[in-house]
Amino acid sequence: MVNLSKFAETLGELMFDRGIKTSKALAEALGLPEPTISRYRKALHMPTVSNLLLIADFFECSTDFLLGREEQFSKLSFRKCPVFSEQIVTLVAYSGLSGYAFYRRAKISESTFFEWKNGSSVPTLESIVKIADEFDYRVDFVLGRE
DSSP states (O other): OOOHHHHHHHHHHHHHHHTOOOHHHHHHHHTOOHHHHHHHHTTOSOOOHHHHHHHHHHHTOOHHHHTTSOSOOOOOOOOOOOOHHHHHHHHHHHHTSOHHHHHHHTTOOHHHHHHHHHTSOOOOHHHHHHHHHHHTOOHHHHHTOO
């Protein structure tokens, strides 16, 4: 589960460290609407996967650090994430399980798994974190950033 309070706190600390004083300033730097950043900073809304990646890339940190899953900040750069339809195949292979066993263990419905696999939908951040938790992976690994 995503800890919205921890995400908001970490985002605020990163903004402070970078000298970014307002949600509007960060929103402009990221090309996002200001209300979106305000909702993140107030812990009212969970970021989308794409917005989480945008923020992590901007601050050069891991998504795991942003989400409060890691305590240590390290300035990092990651590779561009593959489309999730490719990444889910990689994750299944890495797990050593069949696709069936993978989605059952991750508690993902069969239809959702196959929608991700054929590219007709993408997972929510909550689903990504759920996979990371179940398999003891980093969120960045699940996304294909590392």
